[in-house]
Amino acid sequence: MRSVRARAALGATLVVAVALIGAGLAVLLVLRANLTDRAGLEAEVAAREVAGQLALGTAYGELETGDEEAHPVQVTDGEGRVVAVSKDLEAVSGTGTADVEPEPSAPAPGTGSDDDDDDDDASTPDRGEVSSDRPDFANGTATVDGETADYRFASVELTTDEDVTLTVHAGAPLAAEQEAVDSVRDSMLTGLPVVLLTVAGVTWLVTRRALRPVEGIRRELAAITASEDLGRRVPEPDSRDEVARLARTTNETLTVLEASVDRQRRFVADASHELRSPIASLRTQLEVGAAHPELLDVxxxxxxxxxxQTLAADLLLLARLDAGERPGSAVVDLGALVREVVSRRTGDRIAPAVSVREEGGLDVTGSRGQLARVVGNLLDNAERHAVRSVAVSVRADRGGVAVEVTDDGAGVPPGERDRIFERFVRLDDARSRDDGGAGLGLAIARDVAARHGGTLTAGPAPEGGARFTLRLPRGAGAGPDRTG
Incomplete structure (x- = not known):
């Protein structure tokens, strides 16, 4: 069953079915218990009426048992022998004994001894006593005048005036209880399928209505997949439910995906363009050298x-960063790292004019090689645009470490201070590629800073040039230094 609508309808139907069946069983049990208790109360009343007669001295043969078919009566003595039964009682069960033939073994009430004749005229015989305890109840059957039916029997004990213990078993018919329970059960069994079909149908329609926007989203996504047109968007319903949020999230994902694909395409195109120029130049020089060795420009x-080689290394590093490569976990003294990078730049155009000001003991956690690459790229950019000097400072900054690289060049226009960190972006398009580079240095620097939990921003320098600020979090204890 692959349809959500079908699964929802089936699930709702099963839940309602279980609930209705459970509720129906509970109703039937309560109804049966109430009707059975009522029949037991009726049987108790009938038994106490007969017990009252016996306690008053009524003889067994003179007992008034009322409607024998409605209330069959059986009286037993202390030894379980039947001493009296109601008229036309032919068989009985559930009273402790199935006998229906009286065996008057105990003295009948009102038949006391004739001793003390002189006192007979002076006193009245004592009356018996009916037990006030709650009677015992049991279900059974009785056959009266050839008709067998189910009964609820109540057993009431009494003591006659001759101190004989008797038990009166009187029954009340359970036919009404059985008929009522059967009627309610049949009604439930008849109505249950109707209710379940109604629930299934309503659930199907409601689910279909609710999932209609989802089907629209699915069709549009299928069309986008088939056409590969990431500029299309799925329809967003006017509701504020989960489906609307799903549509908005899907469109946001498509927007990010479109931007990522466009960025990847531009990256590939720009990389191909940047690689084509040095490859063509190198091929030309080699072909000229092959034809005229004396003209080879080694x-x-x-x-x-x-x-x-540099461009290939930059592209490889960007690919590793895009793949989510994590930086190392070495503890790097950023001040010492900056001094080391600057000291290796003795052959640069204005390397002697690079000033370094740093505070000691400013450690960060990460890849020493990647952080050195960031500092080197910032120095390359500064020296490319500086007129006379470049300054580097390392200082503590709001719980972290800040590295500032400033130059005295033309600076970066305010509207271009974010764009310069995009890949293959060079603000001076007229500048030669050899002087301007491929436009990857600042993009690599910002990506590395982000992977290390830091930021890289551009702003104006006090001298009027550009100031690039690298902020990194202070390093907590880490393992041995590793380059990466």
Whole structure:
């Protein structure tokens, strides 16, 4: 069963069926118990009436048992022998004995001894006593005048004036109880299918109405998949329920996916474009060298090869960052790292003019190699645009560590301070590729900063140039230093 509507309808029907069956059984049990208790009360009244007669001294043969068919009566003595039964009682069960033939073994009430004749005229015989305890109840059957039926029997004890213990068993018919229970049960069995069909139908219709927008979302997603057009969006219903939130989330996901795919396409296109120029230059130089060895520009070929190697390394690092590579867990002294990176740049255009100001003991946790790459990229960018000097500072900053790289160049326009961190973006399009680079340095620096839980921002420098600020969280205790 693959349909949500069918599963919902079936589930609701089963739940309602279980609930109705449970409630119906409870109603039948309560109804049966109430009717049985009423029959027991009726039987108790009949038994106490007969017991009262016996206590008053009525002889067995003169007992008034009322309607024998409605209230069959059986009287037994202390030894379980039958001493009296109602008229036309032919068989009985549930009273302790099935005998229906009286055996008057005990003295009948009112038949005391004739001793003390002189006192007979002076006193009245004592009356018997009916037990006030709650009688015993039992279900059984009785055959009266050839008709057998179910009865609820009540057993009442009494003591006659001759100190003889008797038990009166009187029954009340259970036919009314059985008829009422059967009637209610039949009504429930008749109405249950109707109720279940109604529940199933209503659930099907309501679920179909509720899931109609979901089907629209599914069809649109299928169309988007078939057309590969990520610019399309699924319909959003006007409701504020879960389906509407699903549609909005789906559209947001499509927007992010479209942006990611566009970014990936631009990345591939830009990477191909950037790789094509040095490869073409290198091929040209090699072809010229092959035809005219004396014209081979070896330094130029080496420079193009280095540029290809650098670009390939940048692309590989970006791919690793996009794949979610986690930074290392080494403890890195950021001040010492900055001094080391600056000291290796002795051959740069203005390397001697790079000033470093740092505070000691500012440790961060991460990859030493990637953090050195960030500092190096920031210095490359600053030296590319600086006029005379570049300054680097490392300081504590609001519980973290801040590295600032400033230059005295033209600066970054306010509207371009976020765009410059996009991949393959160079603000000076007229600048030669050799001077301007591929436009990946700042993008790599920001991605690495983000992977280390930090930020990288651009702003104006006091000298009028650009200031790039790298903020990283302070490092908690970590393992041995590892480069990455």
């Amino acid at each position: 330094p130029g070929a080496v420079a193009d090869t280095v540029r290809l």
